Amino acid sequence: MAETTSHFLALTGLGREGLLDLIDYAVRLKDQTRAGACPQSMTGMTAGLIFHKASLRTRVSFEVGVNQFGGQAMFITDREIQLGVRESIPDAARVLSRYLSLIVIRTFHQADVEELSRWSDVPVINALTDLLHPCQIFSDLLTIREKLGRVEGLRIAYLGDGNNVARSWINAARLLEIDLQIATSPKTHPGNDFLQAAMEGARGGVTVTDDPSAAARGADVLYTDVWASMGEKEQIAERTALLEPFRLDAARIAEAGERCLVMHCLPAERGREITDEAMDGPQSVVFDQAENRLHGQKAIIMWCLGKT
Ligand code: CP
Numbered sequence: 001m002a003e004t005t006s007h008f009l010a011l012t013g014l015g016r017e018g019l020l021d022l023i024d025y026a027v028r029l030k031d032q033t034r035a036g037a038c039p040q041s042m043t044g045m046t047a048g049l050i051f052h053k054a055s056l057r058t059r060v061s062f063e064v065g066v067n068q069f070g071g072q073a074m075f076i077t078d079r080e081i082q083l084g085v086r087e088s089i090p091d092a093a094r095v096l097s098r099y100l101s102l103i104v105i106r107t108f109h110q111a112d113v114e115e116l117s118r119w120s121d122v123p124v125i126n127a128l129t130d131l132l133h134p135c136q137i138f139s140d141l142l143t144i145r146e147k148l149g150r151v152e153g154l155r156i157a158y159l160g161d162g163n164n165v166a167r168s169w170i171n172a173a174r175l176l177e178i179d180l181q182i183a184t185s186p187k188t189h190p191g192n193d194f195l196q197a198a199m200e201g202a203r204g205g206v207t208v209t210d211d212p213s214a215a216a217r218g219a220d221v222l223y224t225d226v227w228a229s230m231g232e233k234e235q236i237a238e239r240t241a242l243l244e245p246f247r248l249d250a251a252r253i254a255e256a257g258e259r260c261l262v263m264h265c266l267p268a269e270r271g272r273e274i275t276d277e278a279m280d281g282p283q284s285v286v287f288d289q290a291e292n293r294l295h296g297q298k299a300i301i302m303w304c305l306g307k308t
């Protein structure tokens with residue numbers, strides 16, 4: 001195994017300076033791409049995109065990003081490789097490393113992504129697990145930087161399920177000076193063990209509350225995500241009963257103020273965790289977030305390949 005391979009498994013792997021530098025790099029790369037001068041840094045390379053869950057944004061933006069760098073992307077579902085079933089993850093990782101220059105994986109267990117990375121000679125990027133969604137929050141920080149001019153000294157209110165997206169926000173607050181307010185029910189808490197481990201020596205702060213108004217007041221960003229993630233959709237009725245008070249709607253936006261950004265990683269279940277009025281209103285930046293998945297992930301790819 002190559003010791004120097006840079007995997008992107010969680011935001012925390014970047015460190016604070018690394019994260020801030022990579023956001024700067026993403027800004028430059030976006031400008032270059034828009035000027036028609038995207039570096040051809042992946043000529044002759046193939047990236048494997050292993051997806052065990054559905055995806056619109058992540059899959060399409062990774063494929064487009066690799067193509068823009070002059071490389072090729074190969075989409076691989078579990079029908080083909082049956083990772084960990086047809087053969088072990090270490091064996092699959094060693095074989096894939098002989099063909100590919102980069103592996104992007106979206107799956108259920110964070111431990112599987114970590115095991116794949118331990119055995120892979122090429123960089124592995126976490127494209128979402130049940131635990132974390134680091135590509136999303138990295139790209140969202142790029143959007144916040146563009147809209148507010150900075151990513152620190154901000155109050156971010158996350159309303160709803162304490163899921164993979166919420167935990168990646170916690171990791172962002174570990175690295176950056178962010179006042180993260182998570183408003184959720186006790187039953188949908190992001191997990192005390194995770195929170196405690198993440199916040200040891202953290203730069204920012206995290207408050208978990210069941211009072212959505214207290215979280216929203218004075219927030220620079222109001223953020224939400226679906227109430228039942230992929231793999232747990234059958235729990236939606238129970239979650240809806242718990243999370244109704246945490247909907248992102250006009251009342252919450254009024255509490256936050258007129259300069260607050262409204263964010264959602266998408267896909268949205270309109271009318272459930274976010275109203276149409278909030279999502280389509282003047283403070284919403286949800287489609288800018290979606291666009292920045294492309295630019296953010298391109299920066300992550302270059303970081304992994306050591307080409308930033
Ligand atoms: N936000 C996000 O990751 O979207 P997809 O699930 O469509 O990739």
Ligand code: NVA
Pocket residue numbers: 128133163164165225226228229230265266267
């Ligand atoms: N929490 C959601 C995010 C989708 C991008 C899920 O895991 O389904």
